Amino acid sequence: MGMTFDERGRPSADAALCTGCGACARICPDGVLAIEDGLPRAGTGGFMGCIACGHCACVCPTGAMRVEGRGMRADDVVGIPPADARATADALEALLLARRSVRQFTDREVDRATVDRILAMVSTAPMGIPPHEVSVLVFHGRDKVRAFAADAAVSFERAAKFFNPVTLTLMRPFLGKSGHALLRDFVRPLMQALVSEHARGRDAFTYGAPLAMLFHTSAVGDPTDCHIAATYAMLAAESLGLGSCLLGTAQAFERDKTFRAKYGIPPGNKIGLALTIGHPAVHFTRAVRRRLASVRFA
Ligand SMILES: Cc1cc2nc3c(=O)[nH]c(=O)nc-3n(C[C@H](O)[C@H](O)[C@H](O)COP(=O)(O)O)c2cc1C
Structure with missing residues (x-):
């Protein structure tokens, strides 16, 4: 729909x-x-x-x-959870504060019921205008995620080649100074680094996780919907004792027709974020309180 x-x-x-x-x-x-x-x-x-x-x-x-x-x-339209079954502000803040991006996972797979539960929580996410325009491509199981990471490496290579210095110079008037610098100094080197890591047998994209999700939205959907859905998935995973990491690098698939065709992403759909999920192999003992760039009461 x-x-x-x-x-x-x-x-x-x-x-x-x-x-x-x-x-x-x-x-x-x-x-x-x-x-x-x-x-x-x-x-x-x-x-x-x-x-x-x-x-x-x-x-x-x-x-x-x-x-x-x-x-x-x-x-x-279903029954609403009773007040005492809902997360309190303290419980929610504790979940938010304890969460860290996880990039090291144990060998344990994520069972299907847990995947379905995460997706059920994701489906509650708000969207610009109903119905949900967000689609989720699920890579369930290490073999699937490994294949996804291998295809991603090819896609990263294509992106790095596309954003070569000559093309970037030609695109500069359209990109503006900061857009040009972002692609030249961050995106392209990152794509190249991901490709060489993959060639060395290291998965610096999905981090060898047993589960990954790619969020994309239809042409008329607000691209922000994907980010909200992915954030819901991240918090859902956290609440289930799993670790996860958002992957902005998935943006590289946006222009990759081969990748899109292989995974059935419709031509007009916009790719948002990916999320890699698994049982954490790290145990954090401290949390971080960060400062926002600015808070101003107008
Ligand atoms: C939009 C977005 C894109 C991100 N992309 C990546 C990524 O491609 N690879 C990665 O390892 N981490 C990625 N992250 C995770 C951030 O690096 C991480 O959130 C940040 O380092 C703060 O750490 P924390 O999540 O533990 O608070 C991304 C986070 C966001 C919000």
């Missing part, structure tokens, strides 16, 4: 359950619902109309509201 700009969600209320309280109409971000004759009716107002965000169904005190369309099904 891809995003369409013409399809609208279809909110409806079960007249037997609806009390006409209007909570659904009040919460609708686009003002699509109005109470008429005691029941919520979807009008044509708002900027986009119903995008099937599901807020009306989630706020309804009697379970009368349902929304279908735009990839949403009525049974996607």
Whole structure:
């Protein structure tokens, strides 16, 4: 299911359950619902109309509201976890503070149930506009990840060749000074380093992990959705006792038609981040508190 700009969600209320309280109409971000004759009716107002965000169904005190369309099904609305089952701020902050990028993994594989649980948590991630435009390519098992890393090395080599000094000089007017410097002084040397590490038998891309995920989004999806989904996966993995590392180098596949064709990434899709996951072979004893570049209250 891809995003369409013409399809609208279809909110409806079960007249037997609806009390006409209007909570659904009040919460609708686009003002699509109005109470008429005691029941919520979807009008044509708002900027986009119903995008099937599901807020009306989630706020309804009697379970009368349902929304279908735009990839949403009525049974996607599920019971909400009770307050005492949710992470407290202390628990969440502890998880965030204890997390470190992990680049050394034990030999243990990640079982399928755990992979599915991570994906279930990822699917709760917010997106620019529903439905989810994010796709996840899962490399489950060391052999799959190893093959992915080998294909990545070829892709890195292509990227390094493409961003050669002559091409970069020609592209400079379009890239600007900082874009040009980024590609010349960071991206190209990094691609070259990853290729030579791979040639030496060292996987400096996925770090020999037993699980990797590549996040990509459709042409109409917000590229940020991928980053949010990958971040959710990283935190989900952490909560399950796994270590992970985000891999921005996956961007190198963006222009690589061979790589995309092999892994079935549709031509228009934008590649976001990859995440490498496994059982950590390192044990951190200290955490880091970092400072943001700036915080200013306007
Ligand atoms: C957008 C993004 C891209 C990243 N790409 C890579 C990568 O390609 N390879 C890698 O080893 N680490 C990568 N990282 C991990 C960072 O290097 C890591 O988060 C940083 O060193 C801070 O360490 P911490 O995660 O332990 O706090 C990436 C992180 C982010 C947020």
